[in-house]
Amino acid sequence: MRIIQNFFDSQRKHFVKGGKWEKYYPIFEATETFFFFPDHVTRTGPHIRDSLDLKRFMSLVILALMPPLFFGIYNAGCQSNLVSGMSPDFFPAFTRGLSIVMPLIIVSYTVGFFWEFLFAVVRKHSISEGFLVTGLLFPLTLPPTLPLWQAAVGISFGVVIGKEIFGGTGRNFLNPALTGRAFIFFAYPGKMSGDTVWTVMASVKAGAADAFSGATPLAVAAVTDAYGSTEAALTKAGFTFSTLFWGRHPGSIGETSAFLCLIGAILLMLLGIASCRIIIGGVLGVLSAGFLLNLAATENSLPFLSLNPAYHLVMGGFAFGITYMATDPVSAPGMNTAKWVYGFLIGSLTVFIRVLNPAYPEGVMLSILFMNVFAPLLDHIEIKAKLRKRIANV
Amino acid sequence: MIAIKVKKGYDFKNIAGQPALEAEKPGKPACVAALPEKIPFIKPRLRVEVGDSVKIGSVLFEDRRNPAVRFMSPGGGEIAQINFGPRRIIKEIVIRLAENEAQAEFDALSEKALEQIERDKLVAMLLDGGMWPLIKAFPFRDIADPAAVPPAIFVSLGAKEAFQPAPEVYLNGKKNLFGYGIKILQKLTQNVYAGAAADNPNVLKELRENITHVFKGAYPADDPGVLLYHIKQSSSENRSWYIAGQDVLLLAQFLMTGAYPVERTVAVGGTSAPKKKHFITRIGVPLAHLAPGVNGDVRFTAGGILRGYAASKDGYLGLYETSVTLLPESGEKELFGFARPGFEKPSYSRAFLSFFNTSALPANCNLHGDGRACINCGACAEVCPVDILPQFAFKCVLADEVEESLQHGLLDCVECGLCSYVCPSKVEVCTILKKAKAAYYKETGVK
Numbered sequence: 001m002r003i004i005q006n007f008f009d010s011q012r013k014h015f016v017k018g019g020k021w022e023k024y025y026p027i028f029e030a031t032e033t034f035f036f037f038p039d040h041v042t043r044t045g046p047h048i049r050d051s052l053d054l055k056r057f058m059s060l061v062i063l064a065l066m067p068p069l070f071f072g073i074y075n076a077g078c079q080s081n082l083v084s085g086m087s088p089d090f091f092p093a094f095t096r097g098l099s100i101v102m103p104l105i106i107v108s109y110t111v112g113f114f115w116e117f118l119f120a121v122v123r124k125h126s127i128s129e130g131f132l133v134t135g136l137l138f139p140l141t142l143p144p145t146l147p148l149w150q151a152a153v154g155i156s157f158g159v160v161i162g163k164e165i166f167g168g169t170g171r172n173f174l175n176p177a178l179t180g181r182a183f184i185f186f187a188y189p190g191k192m193s194g195d196t197v198w199t200v201m202a203s204v205k206a207g208a209a210d211a212f213s214g215a216t217p218l219a220v221a222a223v224t225d226a227y228g229s230t231e232a233a234l235t236k237a238g239f240t241f242s243t244l245f246w247g248r249h250p251g252s253i254g255e256t257s258a259f260l261c262l263i264g265a266i267l268l269m270l271l272g273i274a275s276c277r278i279i280i281g282g283v284l285g286v287l288s289a290g291f292l293l294n295l296a297a298t299e300n301s302l303p304f305l306s307l308n309p310a311y312h313l314v315m316g317g318f319a320f321g322i323t324y325m326a327t328d329p330v331s332a333p334g335m336n337t338a339k340w341v342y343g344f345l346i347g348s349l350t351v352f353i354r355v356l357n358p359a360y361p362e363g364v365m366l367s368i369l370f371m372n373v374f375a376p377l378l379d380h381i382e383i384k385a386k387l388r389k390r391i392a393n394v
Numbered sequence: 395m396i397a398i399k400v401k402k403g404y405d406f407k408n409i410a411g412q413p414a415l416e417a418e419k420p421g422k423p424a425c426v427a428a429l430p431e432k433i434p435f436i437k438p439r440l441r442v443e444v445g446d447s448v449k450i451g452s453v454l455f456e457d458r459r460n461p462a463v464r465f466m467s468p469g470g471g472e473i474a475q476i477n478f479g480p481r482r483i484i485k486e487i488v489i490r491l492a493e494n495e496a497q498a499e500f501d502a503l504s505e506k507a508l509e510q511i512e513r514d515k516l517v518a519m520l521l522d523g524g525m526w527p528l529i530k531a532f533p534f535r536d537i538a539d540p541a542a543v544p545p546a547i548f549v550s551l552g553a554k555e556a557f558q559p560a561p562e563v564y565l566n567g568k569k570n571l572f573g574y575g576i577k578i579l580q581k582l583t584q585n586v587y588a589g590a591a592a593d594n595p596n597v598l599k600e601l602r603e604n605i606t607h608v609f610k611g612a613y614p615a616d617d618p619g620v621l622l623y624h625i626k627q628s629s630s631e632n633r634s635w636y637i638a639g640q641d642v643l644l645l646a647q648f649l650m651t652g653a654y655p656v657e658r659t660v661a662v663g664g665t666s667a668p669k670k671k672h673f674i675t676r677i678g679v680p681l682a683h684l685a686p687g688v689n690g691d692v693r694f695t696a697g698g699i700l701r702g703y704a705a706s707k708d709g710y711l712g713l714y715e716t717s718v719t720l721l722p723e724s725g726e727k728e729l730f731g732f733a734r735p736g737f738e739k740p741s742y743s744r745a746f747l748s749f750f751n752t753s754a755l756p757a758n759c760n761l762h763g764d765g766r767a768c769i770n771c772g773a774c775a776e777v778c779p780v781d782i783l784p785q786f787a788f789k790c791v792l793a794d795e796v797e798e799s800l801q802h803g804l805l806d807c808v809e810c811g812l813c814s815y816v817c818p819s820k821v822e823v824c825t826i827l828k829k830a831k832a833a834y835y836k837e838t839g840v841k
Contacts (some may be wrong), residue, residue, distance in 0.1 A: 033764065038727065040761040042760075046701070051741040054766045128766055167767075170767025329771045329772070330769050334770045334783075391626055394629075
């Protein structure tokens, strides 16, 4: 510990005012505070402060992301080995998964941190911890076959356009990770359209990665042609409710297991990091929208309408999105009732987009981004109503 | 007694170093001091010079905004030093105490005479005796305007803030004095409200006839501003006055004896304090007298860890402050501090294992992080006792939206400091709101 401390102390002189790398102080600061809690003391009252800081806050989100991350790595490898005719056992699958997922994560962090550093150095502010989460969330929303250069373009768009041009963390109104994903979604639909999913396939001859594509559960559900048979069609395609819940099916890296997202959600709610209003509101939104569509379903309507609403909770990226994306405090509303509405509308819009809009099989990303835009309005309405009740004091 | 429930707030009961309930009388200090710098808003004009001899209760300085408001010497002897700060602000007037201190004489007022006296005469007596500055006015917490009649006066017994003197200690044996003090206040206005904590049955029993409100809730439920916020019916009550429980005793003692009272019960606490207990001492006492022999990196705060000021080791206690808290500065770096389980880190949040730790935890003056942008987590709104939305209000202030910040209840702010305490981005929310209030006051001149 002393050695690390001495190293930082000896290097500090280059980065402080007058040093040769004065401009790069934010980089030094970010690295040092990663190792050491800063020694700053309070300058004005209150003289004591809470132990919680943003680094802790964000590291807890990362902790909660670990279950979907590890399962995502295993599952990506497992699915790949299955279609390539190799062993689906745990160790080969996990190592295979590592070789698929790690490059995406590394690219996401490297490119993203490059932009973070650049903006911090130019704007002369310290580097915010928010990106630690964004940089991990982003690759988990991607299909495993996405070319690395597209991941780099996506995270660049997410960080620069989604966050930094508005002033950085705390001032962005869109979730940066989802903004990046939305960019790839619309710019390169061939690689992530939502109706087919890509699994990495090891080509025996050349050794280069090839890909195999299959329909996602959402696409299967959308094209079912007989009334009331959607669940049966899903089961026939290999997507039983329990497969979808436990997550052993192809999909974007982090999204497949609703169970592990549920664990993450419970952890985040217990720690008080994520708002339970948003998460529960979202689940209620999905169930009530699904139920409403059930009521509207007839023999002649779209068969997808009659799908059991519980399926919507475990299909696609809803569980992942509502747990980790919708609860980003910066882009979510700050008022309590507004959070309920926000969560509820994310859930119900997800279902409406999935079922009623044939252009987009998946609706979570779009509904979260859409509600991000409306979050300030929801806050505004609730604040106005609340302030009206105050006894004026001027 | 009307029951009030204050839902928001935060209890600091689990912080180590609480003062014991026993009281000690330390010896007489060599010097005492008056600190004009620590009295908000006043513009002091000195009435003494270095070398002058003063009695207990002679005028030291007056407020240039209203020269009738005078501040008296808390000791008898000789003016030893007058220390100035930047821009010639008067920091300290130090009085070296004589062996036998002389007392300035004022008129005493028996309980019967009090019933008959006219309000104007009473106000004049209080102004004359230098007691007036003990009465303060909402919402800016300036000294009350002697020419005004307030809609109500709030008395706060005040012990919900960690490390403040407990009412059962300073009221011990002074029940009648307190009752007399309340009668004085009743002369000044019709409505005198005194609030006491529901979890303090002794005080409730002792002062039964003088307590009007019983509140349940965490810090700062005892604050008179919180009481005002929770019982006010219309905005006409916003300009009420308030006075601290100990100062009611001073008022009563002054009128009963005709001598300027200087006794103060001071709570000394914090993990670095040598003796963690109550001291029955006097106004303007040197801090080192209450906590002798403290060395190392220790911060002395006078008037509470949340609202008080940081004083130097050889500083003095101000007129209004009744507590001295000593906490380690703790400018240490901690390896991988953010990833530790934190079994011993006190926190409002549930993000540390200390959530399960019920024993008293050590606190220090470390910022526990670095200044970051607000991420709208809303923790400040969860603790604000007067339902301000600090995360939105402070942004209104920073954007110079004065009207909007007033609508948000800026003037209801009781300056408790909880919003700054809980902020994970370490935004100085309370300081921002406090400064905005003071700026508004100075600019408009409304009282």
